[in-house]
Amino acid sequence: MSEDKSQQDERLLELRDRIDSIDSDIARLISERANCALEVAEVKKSNGEDVLFYRPEREAQVLRRAMQRNPGPLTNEEMARLFREIMSACLALEDPLKVAYLGPEGTFTQQAALKHFGHSAVSKPLAAIDEVFREVEAGAVNYGVVPVENSTEGVVNHTLDNFMTSNLKICGEVELRIHQHLMISDVTRKDSITRIYSHAQSLAQCRKWLDSYYPNVERVAVASNAEAARRVKGEWNAAAIAGDMAAELYGLKILNEKIEDRPDNSTRFLIIGTQAVPPSGDDKTSLMVSMRNAPGALHDLLVPFQEHGIDLTRVETRPAQSGNWTYVFFIDFVGHRDSENVAAALREVGACASDMKVLGSYPRGVL
Numbered sequence: 001m002s003e004d005k006s007q008q009d010e011r012l013l014e015l016r017d018r019i020d021s022i023d024s025d026i027a028r029l030i031s032e033r034a035n036c037a038l039e040v041a042e043v044k045k046s047n048g049e050d051v052l053f054y055r056p057e058r059e060a061q062v063l064r065r066a067m068q069r070n071p072g073p074l075t076n077e078e079m080a081r082l083f084r085e086i087m088s089a090c091l092a093l094e095d096p097l098k099v100a101y102l103g104p105e106g107t108f109t110q111q112a113a114l115k116h117f118g119h120s121a122v123s124k125p126l127a128a129i130d131e132v133f134r135e136v137e138a139g140a141v142n143y144g145v146v147p148v149e150n151s152t153e154g155v156v157n158h159t160l161d162n163f164m165t166s167n168l169k170i171c172g173e174v175e176l177r178i179h180q181h182l183m184i185s186d187v188t189r190k191d192s193i194t195r196i197y198s199h200a201q202s203l204a205q206c207r208k209w210l211d212s213y214y215p216n217v218e219r220v221a222v223a224s225n226a227e228a229a230r231r232v233k234g235e236w237n238a239a240a241i242a243g244d245m246a247a248e249l250y251g252l253k254i255l256n257e258k259i260e261d262r263p264d265n266s267t268r269f270l271i272i273g274t275q276a277v278p279p280s281g282d283d284k285t286s287l288m289v290s291m292r293n294a295p296g297a298l299h300d301l302l303v304p305f306q307e308h309g310i311d312l313t314r315v316e317t318r319p320a321q322s323g324n325w326t327y328v329f330f331i332d333f334v335g336h337r338d339s340e341n342v343a344a345a346l347r348e349v350g351a352c353a354s355d356m357k358v359l360g361s362y363p364r365g366v367l
């Protein structure tokens, strides 16, 4: 063995010894933290019947702090992701969360659920957005995850419409960068693709790419990206557009990566539940307001926000289910309903609206 090689080996041994010793410190500290969480659970239980183990505002604060004090070299996002999983495991010790999401397995919504709750939550795929609302309302699961808007394709009307008849609250939001890939199975003949399956939104997000590279191939819209991937499994002349999770789940090969037309393509998801979330220090509020279709109605509705210095992040209009040319506005803005300026604006909006419902104040998405 050369002198260099043996020096290298020695250095490697030394570093690995150091890593072993750091790992045992980390393990001890994680266990100490987990014991603390168990004590927190005991304190919560001694406080009353309706125990809320999951605290979105506290989780947001823990993650933000992990990012702020990050000394590097890991990125802030990586550091927060690690803490996300530690907290998820600690919460599972207190009370394992049950979370329903718009499935099937392998969809972007599952990815969003994992990003928000970590891997220790028990998650349940459901076939439709309405079903996710229903399961949370029935108490069969603690929370639900549903898509609400895509930066390329706009709003998910189905989610907004469900709020018209539901009493559920918004407890959180997650934003996910959406990367679409073209994928095939082992039996697909690359040069004989005549059909591409995907969800209609994903086909739309990749429209220009498809026009350039597969102009004459039939585009078939199916219920989800994961369903598209499942179909391709046994078809020699088909491909699917879906995300990483679907490719992994169905063992497909990615032929072309990141084929979305816009590089900043992202989707926002909502966490729905029954709890009102206290302020975290950086929050958003979602509001549903009905107005008669009178001239200047939208203007009147927006003035209080401007007067109280509140930033609107989104305004959507949907026809009310009662018809009669009544419109429902969905408004998102920065701030918590408990803060003075927001409370004042809500009073004024309430006075000019025919109906108003605060869908929830919740921490702004951290990761």
Ligand SMILES: O=C(O)C(=O)C[C@]1(C(=O)O)C=C[C@@H](O)C=C1
Binding pocket: 037, 040, 041, 053, 054, 055, 056, 058, 059, 062, 086, 087, 088, 090, 091, 094
């Ligand atoms: O602080 C709490 O209330 C806890 O239960 C602890 C903890 C954590 O692990 O930090 C766990 C779950 C909650 O959702 C928030 C935080």
